[in-house]
Amino acid sequence: MKNLRIHLGLLAPLLVVTAMILWPIITGNVSSREIVFTILKAIALASSLNILLGYTGYVSFGHIVFYGFGGYVGLYFVNEQGWSIWLGMLVGGIAAGMLAFLLGKAILRLRGAYFALATIGINEAMKAFINNFELFGGPIGMTINFSVYRDYGGAAQALSMSFYIMAVLTFTALIASHLVRLSKFGLGLQAIRENEDAAEVMGVVAPNAKTWAYVLSAIIPGMVGVLFFFKNGNVEPHVAFPLHSSIELLVMVMLGGQGTVLGPVLGALAYQGMRGYLVTSNFFKDIQLSVSGVLLLLIVLFIPAGAIGWLRHRVPVLRRVLA
Amino acid sequence: MQQINLLLTSLPDGILLGFVYGLAAMGLTLIWGVMNVINLSHGPIIALGMFGTFFIFIRMGINPYIGLLFIAILGLIMGVFIYFVAVHRVINAPHLSSLLATFSVNMIIIGLGTAALTTSPYNVDFNVGSFRLGSTTILGTRLVAAVIAILFTGGLYIFLYRTRPGKFIRAVTNNRAAAELMGIPSTRILALSFGLGTMLAAVSGALIATFFPFNILSGGGYELKSFVIGVLGGLGNPIGALVGGLILGVLEGIIPAFMETSWVPVIEFGLFVVILLVRPQGIFGAKK
Numbered sequence: 140m141k142n143l144r145i146h147l148g149l150l151a152p153l154l155v156v157t158a159m160i161l162w163p164i165i166t167g168n169v170s171s172r173e174i175v176f177t178i179l180k181a182i183a184l185a186s187s188l189n190i191l192l193g194y195t196g197y198v199s200f201g202h203i204v205f206y207g208f209g210g211y212v213g214l215y216f217v218n219e220q221g222w223s224i225w226l227g228m229l230v231g232g233i234a235a236g237m238l239a240f241l242l243g244k245a246i247l248r249l250r251g252a253y254f255a256l257a258t259i260g261i262n263e264a265m266k267a268f269i270n271n272f273e274l275f276g277g278p279i280g281m282t283i284n285f286s287v288y289r290d291y292g293g294a295a296q297a298l299s300m301s302f303y304i305m306a307v308l309t310f311t312a313l314i315a316s317h318l319v320r321l322s323k324f325g326l327g328l329q330a331i332r333e334n335e336d337a338a339e340v341m342g343v344v345a346p347n348a349k350t351w352a353y354v355l356s357a358i359i360p361g362m363v364g365v366l367f368f369f370k371n372g373n374v375e376p377h378v379a380f381p382l383h384s385s386i387e388l389l390v391m392v393m394l395g396g397q398g399t400v401l402g403p404v405l406g407a408l409a410y411q412g413m414r415g416y417l418v419t420s421n422f423f424k425d426i427q428l429s430v431s432g433v434l435l436l437l438i439v440l441f442i443p444a445g446a447i448g449w450l451r452h453r454v455p456v457l458r459r460v461l462a
Numbered sequence: 463m464q465q466i467n468l469l470l471t472s473l474p475d476g477i478l479l480g481f482v483y484g485l486a487a488m489g490l491t492l493i494w495g496v497m498n499v500i501n502l503s504h505g506p507i508i509a510l511g512m513f514g515t516f517f518i519f520i521r522m523g524i525n526p527y528i529g530l531l532f533i534a535i536l537g538l539i540m541g542v543f544i545y546f547v548a549v550h551r552v553i554n555a556p557h558l559s560s561l562l563a564t565f566s567v568n569m570i571i572i573g574l575g576t577a578a579l580t581t582s583p584y585n586v587d588f589n590v591g592s593f594r595l596g597s598t599t600i601l602g603t604r605l606v607a608a609v610i611a612i613l614f615t616g617g618l619y620i621f622l623y624r625t626r627p628g629k630f631i632r633a634v635t636n637n638r639a640a641a642e643l644m645g646i647p648s649t650r651i652l653a654l655s656f657g658l659g660t661m662l663a664a665v666s667g668a669l670i671a672t673f674f675p676f677n678i679l680s681g682g683g684y685e686l687k688s689f690v691i692g693v694l695g696g697l698g699n700p701i702g703a704l705v706g707g708l709i710l711g712v713l714e715g716i717i718p719a720f721m722e723t724s725w726v727p728v729i730e731f732g733l734f735v736v737i738l739l740v741r742p743q744g745i746f747g748a749k750k
Contacts, residue, residue, distance in 0.1 A: 198558045245739055252500050252557045256689055257738045263686060264731035271724050278724070382682075386565055393562060429573030436566035439559050440551045 149317045151461065152404045156182065156313065159408075160306045176302050176370075178411045179309045183363050185391040185403035186312040190319055190356040192389065193398035195349060196332030197247070198255045200385055201262030202360065207379030208265060209235030209361020210368045211275050217369060218283050223290065228304075228365045235361025236354045243350035250335070259382065266380035280375035283368075301370040308366065312359045317400045319355065328352050329398070390435055396445030401461055405446060465719045471598040473715040478600070480711020481608040482669050484704035486684050487691035488615065489662030495698025496635045496655040497553055502564040503544060504663050505685030506571035511537065511667025512676040513575075516584050526588055526672055527606065533668045534661050541660025545653040553652065575678035585675040607669040614665060615704050618658070622700075631655050635698070663688075690734040696744020706744070 159179065163172035188202050213231025216222040222230070246257045270278050291297040319325040327348045330338035339345050368374040387410065395406025413434070417427035442449050451458050486508055493501045511533055518529030548567050552559040590602035622628040633641040634651045642648045667681065674680075691710050695702025710730065717726050737745070 192558075196556075198561065200561070246735070249738060249742065252494075252498070252561070253738060253742055255557065255561060256500065256693065257735055259686070259689065260731045260734040260738065264728060264735060267724070267727035267731060271722070271728060386562075389558070389562060393558075425577035426573045428576065429570045432566040432569030432573060435569065436548055436563060439563045439566065440548070443552075443555065443559055 145321060146317070148320075148400055148461065149313070152313050152317075152401045153310070155401075155404055155408070156306075156309055163302075172299070172302055174415065176305055178408055179305045180363055180367060181388075181391060181407035181411050182404050183305070183309045183312040184360050185388050185395075185407045186309075186316045186400070187356045187359040188388050189316060189392050189397060189399075189403045190328075191352055192392055193402070194319065194325055194328040194332060195352045197349065197353075198251075198389070199258045199356075200255045200389070201258035201260075201382070202356070202388055203380060203382070203385040204258070204262040204265050205235040205239060205357040206360040206364040206367075206384075207269070207376075208238055208364070209357075210364025210374060210379055211269060211281075213361070213365030214281055214283070214368045214374055215275060217365070218281055218287060221287075224304075224365070224369055227369070228362045231365035232358045232362040235357045235364070239354045239357035240350060243353035244346075247346065247349045247353060258385075262380055262382060262385065266376050269379070270376045278376060280373060280378070282373040287369075298370060301366055304366055305363070308359060308363055313400060313404070315355065315359070316403075319352075320400060324348065324351070332398070390431075393435075393443075393445055394438060396447030396449070396451075399445075399447045399451075399461065402445050402447040409446075469716060469719040472718055473712065474595060474598055474600055475604065476711040476713070476715025477708060478604040478608040478711070479714065480708040481611040481704065482666055482707070483684070483687050483691055483710055484695075484707020485611040485614055485669070486663055486666035487688040487695070487703040487707055488618065488700045489659040489666070490685075490688045491692040491695065491697050491703045492618075492662070492700055493656055493659035494692065495700075496631060497549075497652055498557075499549060499553070499560045499564065499656075500557075501656075501659060502561060502685075503548075503567035503571065504659075504688060505681030505683075506568050506575065506678070507537065507540070507660050507663040507681065508667035508670070508684045509575065509676065509678050509681030510540075510571065511664035512671035512680065513579065513584070513678070514664065515668040515671040516586055519586055519588060526586070526668065527610070530610070530665060530668055533664050537661035537664030538657040540664070541657035542653045544660065545656035549656060550649070550652075572678060579678050581677050581679055583675045583677050584671075586671050588672050601673060603672045607672060610669060611666070611704075614662065615700070618662070618700060627651070627654060631658075687730075690730050692744075693734055693737050693742075694745055699744060702744055709745075 156179070159175050163175050184206065188199065191197050191199055209231035212234040213227040216230050217224055217227035242261060246254060246261070249257055269275055275281060285294065288294045288297045291300055319328070327338065327343040330341065330343050331345050331348060335345055364379070391406035391410045392403050393406065394409055395404065396402030414427065414431065417423040417430055423430055438445070444452065447461055451461055490501055490504050493499055514533040514536065515526045515529060518524050518532060519526045544567055548563045549560060552563050588603060590606060592599050592601045622632055630641070630646045630651045631654065633644070633646055634648055638648055667684070670676070670684065687710060691703055691706035694709055695704070695706030713730065714726055717729060
């Protein structure tokens with residue numbers, strides 16, 4: 140019983156995500172399946188970013204680089220080498236993780252805004268490089284050969300399969316986030332967030348811990364990238380490395396509450412839901428970006444801990460359930 | 463031989479552009495130096511400066527170089543306004559807060575701008591002639607823009623070193639707490655610095671609009687260039703920004719002679735990351 144209680148924090152995120160996954164399955168509606176796919180993608184990416192941003196306290200403005208890079212590598216093997224989507228996703232995840240490992244060794248020495256700037260630079264450098272990289276199709280990118288879908292029973296079947304893979308990836312991201320939070324490794328990361336020098340004095344090997352946090356936060360985005368481009372049917376440099384998506388992820392994590400497991404889930408859900416509403420509403424559709432901007436500004440200025448952080452602060456009873 | 467010819471034609475253009483890039487970066491680096499805030503609303507402000515030239519010249523028929531004065535004043539006011547609305551509350555918060563606060567300003571401006579001005583390209587058809595220098599033709603607008611950029615840099619220096627508010631800004635840059643103890647109104651000085659940084663961005667945008675087509679999203683590219691230049695010259699060092707701008711301009715002039723133009727951003731951002739790693743204080747940053 141005691142062992143189960145520490146996992147209580149995982150309950151709410153799992154319930155929310157399960158409910159979302161069940162919704163299109165029960166109604167059998169394809170368009171709501173697509174909506175949920177987008178939200179799940181956002182949850183998986185935001186939860187991964189949270190390992191670096193929320194636990195370790197490093198602001199990555201270019202986290203989408205792992206999504207784009209992993210996606211490109213995986214799709215190359217699926218499309219050009221005829222590998223299956225499973226192997227492709229594995230390779231994409233490994234590629235993103237390796238990129239994070241190499242980058243982490245170099246740029247995690249930088250602190251604060253310098254690190255944020257470096258991640259922007261890396262995202263832009265990677266986008267410009269892929270734009271010139273002929274093996275990956277250069278500026279045109281890659282378009283999936285329709286015969287690839289045949290192994291999975293046709294395009295429609297592949298689309299519905301992608302949804303279930305996405306669901307599994309989202310669960311994986313949540314469980315990883317939860318386990319990191321509880322582990323000694325995660326405790327080290329949180330110590331780094333509070334005070335890196337003090338953490339090192341207390342025996343946290345900060346460079347290693349930070350690098351592994353970076354790698355962990357990169358693998359799932361790499362796999363999501365492969366899956367998304369596989370489902371989408373094509374990939375282009377400006378679709379794979381959009382700087383504003385990186386920032387949207389930061390907003391989701393901030394909105395829900397950084398450093399919590401449930402926060403990124405709610406943040407992603409709220410952000411995507413709000414965006415969906417604004418884009419389709421007659422009154423707001425032209426200025427949806429401005430409305431999002433105003434909301435973001437209000438959150439940053441007045442509730443910087445995010446919804447979950449604010450609730451935990453205000454209602455101490457909830458601290459056991461909301462993690 | 464062909465390459466040298468190409469180099470001779472593209473290099474002067476690159477150098478002239480470099481001064482204007484440097485001016486934009488100076489705004490960014492001034493704000494960073496004074497308050498350790500990376501202003502992510504820099505790009506949209508540059509774009510607004512571009513539209514300033516468009517409306518003043520095309521709609522009102524006023525010479526864009528005279529219009530520059532209006533744009534500078536509007537930029538200053540807007541910067542002070544942004545400071546009090548978005549930045550002041552998070553000035554002592556962790557970096558994420560100020561980055562996101564300025565980014566939300568970015569989103570607000572881009573959103574309103576897209577609704578009002580669409581994202582189709584605008585063009586200011588303005589010409590002050592051109593002249594030949596050896597085998598190359600130099601456009602008058604670019605030369606004037608470079609001269610104005612240098613004048614603004616000089617003006618900024620005189621302001622920072624010869625006037626009282628300028629000295630206050632430098633004092634706050636050095637040590638805000640000590641400056642406050644000396645009776646310097648630090649909030650007003652921070653707002654003024656943010657206004658000046660915004661003003662420089664708007665002016666550089668207004669100058670760029672005289673020779674390049676633009677839309678509301680164009681500022682983003684120049685914002686990224688400003689990051690690169692700021693880091694090249696050392697964040698917080700205005701003269702370094704001008705030199706960094708020149709380096710970037712020269713690179714943009716040289717690289718196309720040896721490889722395809724599409725490699726320019728790869729090299730720029732690669733250099734940016736390397737400099738951040740090796741010399742985060744910039745090529746000319748001496749101390750820290």
